[in-house]
Amino acid sequence: MRTFDYVTATDVTTALRTVAERPGAKFLGGGTNLVDLIRENVERPDVVVDVTRLPLTGIDELPGGGVRVGAGVRNSALAAHPLVRTRYPVLSQAVLNGASAQLRNMATVGGNLLQRTRCPYFYDTASPCAKREPGSGCGALGGITRDAAILGVSEHCVATHPSDMAVALAALDAVVEVESIRGTRRVPVLELYRPPGDTPHVETVLERDELITAVELPAADAAPRSRYRKVRDRASYAFALVSVAAALRLDGDTIVDARVALGGVAPLPWRAAEAERLLVGAPATEETFARAAEAELAAATPQHDNAFKVELARRTIVATLRELQEHAAAGSAA
Amino acid sequence: MTSTHNTTREPVVGAPVDRVDGPAKTTGAARFAAEHDLAGLTHAALVTATVSRGRITGIDTSAAEALPGVVAVLTHHNAPKLNPPKRVSPVNMSTMVSGTQVNYLNTDEVHWDGQPVAVVVAEHSHAAREAAALVEVTYERLPATVDFAAELPNAVLDKGNMLMPTGAKKGDADAALAAAPVVVDSEYSTPQHHHNAIEPHATTAVWHGDELAVHDATQNMAWLRAHLALRFGVPEAKVRVLAPFVGGGFGGKGFAWPGVILAVLAARATGRPVRLSLTREDVYRTVGARTPSTQRVALGAGRDGKLTALVHTAVTRKSPVGGQPEPAVTPANHLYGAANIRTGQSSVTLDWIPNTAVRAPGDAIGSFALESAIDELAYELGADPIELRMRNEPERNPIDGKKFSHRMLREAYELGAHRFGWADRSPEPGTTRDGRWLVGTGVATAYHPQLRLTANVTVRLAADGSVTVRSGLHEIGVGAATVQAQIAADALGVPFDAVHVECGDSALPEGAMAGGSMQTSSVAASVLAACRKLTRRLDTLARRSGTAGRTPAEIVAAAKVPYIEAAVGSDTRIGKAAGQARFMARTARDMRRWQKAACGAHFCEVRVDADTGEVRVSRWTGAFDVGRVMNRKTAVSQLRGGIVMGIGMALTEEAHVDPRSGRIMNPSLSGYHVPVHADIPPIDIAYLDEPDPTMPLGLLGIGEVGITGVAAAVANAIHNATGKRLRDLPITPAKLL
Numbered sequence A: 001m002r003t004f005d006y007v008t009a010t011d012v013t014t015a016l017r018t019v020a021e022r023p024g025a026k027f028l029g030g031g032t033n034l035v036d037l038i039r040e041n042v043e044r045p046d047v048v049v050d051v052t053r054l055p056l057t058g059i060d061e062l063p064g065g066g067v068r069v070g071a072g073v074r075n076s077a078l079a080a081h082p083l084v085r086t087r088y089p090v091l092s093q094a095v096l097n098g099a100s101a102q103l104r105n106m107a108t109v110g111g112n113l114l115q116r117t118r119c120p121y122f123y124d125t126a127s128p129c130a131k132r133e134p135g136s137g138c139g140a141l142g143g144i145t146r147d148a149a150i151l152g153v154s155e156h157c158v159a160t161h162p163s164d165m166a167v168a169l170a171a172l173d174a175v176v177e178v179e180s181i182r183g184t185r186r187v188p189v190l191e192l193y194r195p196p197g198d199t200p201h202v203e204t205v206l207e208r209d210e211l212i213t214a215v216e217l218p219a220a221d222a223a224p225r226s227r228y229r230k231v232r233d234r235a236s237y238a239f240a241l242v243s244v245a246a247a248l249r250l251d252g253d254t255i256v257d258a259r260v261a262l263g264g265v266a267p268l269p270w271r272a273a274e275a276e277r278l279l280v281g282a283p284a285t286e287e288t289f290a291r292a293a294e295a296e297l298a299a300a301t302p303q304h305d306n307a308f309k310v311e312l313a314r315r316t317i318v319a320t321l322r323e324l325q326e327h328a329a330a331g332s333a334a
Numbered sequence B: 001m002t003s004t005h006n007t008t009r010e011p012v013v014g015a016p017v018d019r020v021d022g023p024a025k026t027t028g029a030a031r032f033a034a035e036h037d038l039a040g041l042t043h044a045a046l047v048t049a050t051v052s053r054g055r056i057t058g059i060d061t062s063a064a065e066a067l068p069g070v071v072a073v074l075t076h077h078n079a080p081k082l083n084p085p086k087r088v089s090p091v092n093m094s095t096m097v098s099g100t101q102v103n104y105l106n107t108d109e110v111h112w113d114g115q116p117v118a119v120v121v122a123e124h125s126h127a128a129r130e131a132a133a134l135v136e137v138t139y140e141r142l143p144a145t146v147d148f149a150a151e152l153p154n155a156v157l158d159k160g161n162m163l164m165p166t167g168a169k170k171g172d173a174d175a176a177l178a179a180a181p182v183v184v185d186s187e188y189s190t191p192q193h194h195h196n197a198i199e200p201h202a203t204t205a206v207w208h209g210d211e212l213a214v215h216d217a218t219q220n221m222a223w224l225r226a227h228l229a230l231r232f233g234v235p236e237a238k239v240r241v242l243a244p245f246v247g248g249g250f251g252g253k254g255f256a257w258p259g260v261i262l263a264v265l266a267a268r269a270t271g272r273p274v275r276l277s278l279t280r281e282d283v284y285r286t287v288g289a290r291t292p293s294t295q296r297v298a299l300g301a302g303r304d305g306k307l308t309a310l311v312h313t314a315v316t317r318k319s320p321v322g323g324q325p326e327p328a329v330t331p332a333n334h335l336y337g338a339a340n341i342r343t344g345q346s347s348v349t350l351d352w353i354p355n356t357a358v359r360a361p362g363d364a365i366g367s368f369a370l371e372s373a374i375d376e377l378a379y380e381l382g383a384d385p386i387e388l389r390m391r392n393e394p395e396r397n398p399i400d401g402k403k404f405s406h407r408m409l410r411e412a413y414e415l416g417a418h419r420f421g422w423a424d425r426s427p428e429p430g431t432t433r434d435g436r437w438l439v440g441t442g443v444a445t446a447y448h449p450q451l452r453l454t455a456n457v458t459v460r461l462a463a464d465g466s467v468t469v470r471s472g473l474h475e476i477g478v479g480a481a482t483v484q485a486q487i488a489a490d491a492l493g494v495p496f497d498a499v500h501v502e503c504g505d506s507a508l509p510e511g512a513m514a515g516g517s518m519q520t521s522s523v524a525a526s527v528l529a530a531c532r533k534l535t536r537r538l539d540t541l542a543r544r545s546g547t548a549g550r551t552p553a554e555i556v557a558a559a560k561v562p563y564i565e566a567a568v569g570s571d572t573r574i575g576k577a578a579g580q581a582r583f584m585a586r587t588a589r590d591m592r593r594w595q596k597a598a599c600g601a602h603f604c605e606v607r608v609d610a611d612t613g614e615v616r617v618s619r620w621t622g623a624f625d626v627g628r629v630m631n632r633k634t635a636v637s638q639l640r641g642g643i644v645m646g647i648g649m650a651l652t653e654e655a656h657v658d659p660r661s662g663r664i665m666n667p668s669l670s671g672y673h674v675p676v677h678a679d680i681p682p683i684d685i686a687y688l689d690e691p692d693p694t695m696p697l698g699l700l701g702i703g704e705v706g707i708t709g710v711a712a713a714v715a716n717a718i719h720n721a722t723g724k725r726l727r728d729l730p731i732t733p734a735k736l737l
Helices: A012-021 A034-039 A075-080 A082-087 A089-096 A101-106 A109-113 A165-171 A273-279 A286-297 A308-333 B022-027 B062-066 B093-097 B125-134 B148-154 B173-179 B221-232 B258-270 B280-286 B363-381 B385-391 B409-420 B480-492 B519-545 B552-558 B573-593 B632-651 B710-722
Strands: A005-008 A025-028 A047-050 A059-061 A067-070 A175-180 A183-188 A211-217 A226-231 A242-251 A254-263 B042-048 B054-060 B070-074 B116-122 B136-141 B168-170 B182-190 B202-208 B211-216 B239-242 B274-277 B293-301 B307-318 B340-349 B437-449 B457-462 B467-470 B499-502 B563-568 B597-609 B615-625 B683-687
Touching (some): A012 A025, A012 A047, A012 A175, A025 A034, A059 A082, A067 A082, A075 A082, A075 A101, A075 A109, A109 A165, A165 A226, A165 A242, A226 A308, A242 A308, A254 A308, A286 A308, B042 B258, B054 B116, B062 B070, B070 B258, B093 B221, B148 B340, B173 B340, B182 B363, B211 B221, B211 B258, B221 B258, B258 B274, B293 B363, B363 B385, B363 B632, B363 B710, B385 B409, B385 B437, B409 B597, B437 B710, B457 B480, B597 B710, B615 B632, B615 B710, B632 B683, B632 B710
Parallel strands (some): A005 A047, A025 A047, B467 B499
Antiparallel strands (some): A067 A211, A175 A183, B042 B116, B070 B116, B182 B293, B202 B274, B597 B615
16 A cells, blocks of 8 residues: 545535546545555555545435435435335345445445446456556456356456446436536436446546536336345355346236346446346246346356356346235235 | 362352453453554564465565665565474474475575565554565566366375374275165365454564564464574573464464564564564465365265265365375264274375464364265165264274263254254255245264363462462463363362463463364363362461461461462473473373264254355254363353354355466455354354363363364255255355256
């Protein structure tokens, strides 16, 4: 770890200006990932600008039924908020499935979205990693890739995006509000992340000096019947082998709206568009769920030691949809 | 022995006495090895090799040296000379203490990925770590053999020794197997495990001339002191090792790994006190681990379930630079009365840091294979797995017909089965379901052999009635000092609170290492002997001064002496050699005469998600025969902790070693999955509390027996839940799809 300056900002403009003016500057949220990366010599900023004292900690209802979440809201506060728990249970569940209580008390919404992969080769400065050092190759390929991605990978990078929260936001069509000294823009979560291609070090569409200030959750009819299911090696404090954020809206036995997003399987929160296409209009049966899952995973390209993820993802998608369908059936019967 | 001064007092041995070290730890008053602030203290950080075998061709330390606060960067170019470690000799057990045979910073050779190649000393720990990252090392890579699985065909049979036998034979097991009506013949595998004590290894070292004081996180002060004296060329008497508090060991602090050697080296080179607190990653890379293994267990039985053949062979890893083989097949010599037995141990040699003891070396992984195989045989026969075990429960040690000093496995199973409700089990796999969960139960035997070491002790009784027990024993978090205070209190007939135990300092009479579940019984034997001497002296004193019938304090006070004292063992050179000789003779006699061990029965209920293969352990009962229990609270805690560690072994723990480079890729507590609270159900612990007649106070060691058999109980329960037999640890969801 090398020494760096630490600056706190109490207004957004100052924070934006400081980072814009200093090329080696980075925004610091809860520090649950960036500080680790600095300690490991993976990130080497000259200055970190602490944005947790900015007035970005509100959770407010929007006209039209949506909800706006400030980027500085702590993960634990987001998961516990009544608006989130009642309207977007998938989001609350996703957050509570991430990390540990202590980490969730520190981590912010903005920081969670921008956390880096936990690929061991990215963390190990003795190994090549094109995400850490552009052009150095991929140490993971042919090595330990048990946790690697199976969808949307490139020959330069097979790392997964680690966030649980972002998977739920992808299913909910959330929109990210971004500010810089040049102004404010809105980016759908699904367009925030870039596939690795031949530049795996470029992970999002954000410029270095842009700050996420809020996340907007659109009003979503299906969201109350939503569920986040995370499969991992131990009961808590582990990244997903596979996770599924899903929401279903049924008319009788017919699916009229479906949202499915996957975590732990791709370099970015993976919206399962092909699965959704097959679900909508089809009867809510085990066969439909299996067909949708298989279609989504047809393009999977596992590594030598993580082929299990394809089967695990298939089963977890089916199990999550089945559970939603059973709840819906129980609800309408009551 | 009836004594003139004994008062009627409720015994404290066996009671759930709170640990005497509790208040110091909970208030933060306890100082661990990395918490000693000495005047002029400097901080060290390691630079570790990133190749598995090679030569250092260049080290550029200029950027590191230029960093403000850096005091020195030590490499093989400028480090002080260090004497090489001694070759391991079974006659002098302390030669085993060197973790490796490498002479750190005195060679340009690299023998494993992670070997320290430089040490930075700085005024602050952050400067030391930053500078360490700036040291540029270049290597000539040499061909390295690092892939355990790929190397298996090259395994070579191990030669054992008296203390670590590696194989045994009775009858012709292979012929009996070929002729057996029912056969189970399976391969099992276990990965590399790490200790993960909560306190990373740390050393604070200070030289005063040629006198060395070392605060170290060690389970083995005496051997470490001897080793440091050897490596640094000073008499043992000039070296003092202090370890009053150690934050867990599990075997990882039993031997001298590079950290402590390099901290002392850095202190000598700089003339300043040095603190070296390993990072968690350093611990993974510079401290040995538990070897991976593949094992074969073949069982032959009649239709009546009587075993006619038992074959257990294992392949483990060894290093070209030191260490001991892991005796994984020993449980098969002791557990079942098979007519024919063959056990054998082979190794592959890899360019790896030597393996070391991890809680119940050999028995933890060997019991997984053997106790899984017995369950497989029970299923083949359609027999209850407990009944099958009891049908083969031996009267004498199966491999050689020795007497058991004591063995109550049958009673442990009865006790456990009753508490767990085993009779309600559905034996047919996959038949119990609770919503999305498949539910199953399993059992396995726990078994850990008992050995003893020598321990020197003095016990002093003062005129104010206080008793001081002095012995270089190790309090590594288990309640060791508390238990010795209980033993001394009862032996002298004084209140528990009157006894103070001084420990954790090599200046005290030489104790026993905290390893192999040996420390408590070894020290207890000497404490009892010293207390007997002291009582005799007290009786004499009372007779002389006519104070018979008075309290011990009154007798001493009336005699007008400040205290009386009794010692067991001698710390002189000759005294120690004599002690070692007595120890060898007694060990040999004991081993000829008796098979001694702690044992027990694990009962486990698991729930397996029918879709995802996630396993949750939902219920546990462990019923143990551990001789007489000294302290209900700390004993239960040890047994429960062993089970927790065993659940980790069963379901989650595994070092991910890149098979191309030999580099550990998950050297952290987020990547290496020990169980979290949510993985552990309430654990019910029961014990028989029946003394072993050959042991002091009838106690048997309890530090390791808890982990043995656990992984098999879990795997057996998973089979009962799902019908799937998992033979490769850890049993992750991936393997259950």
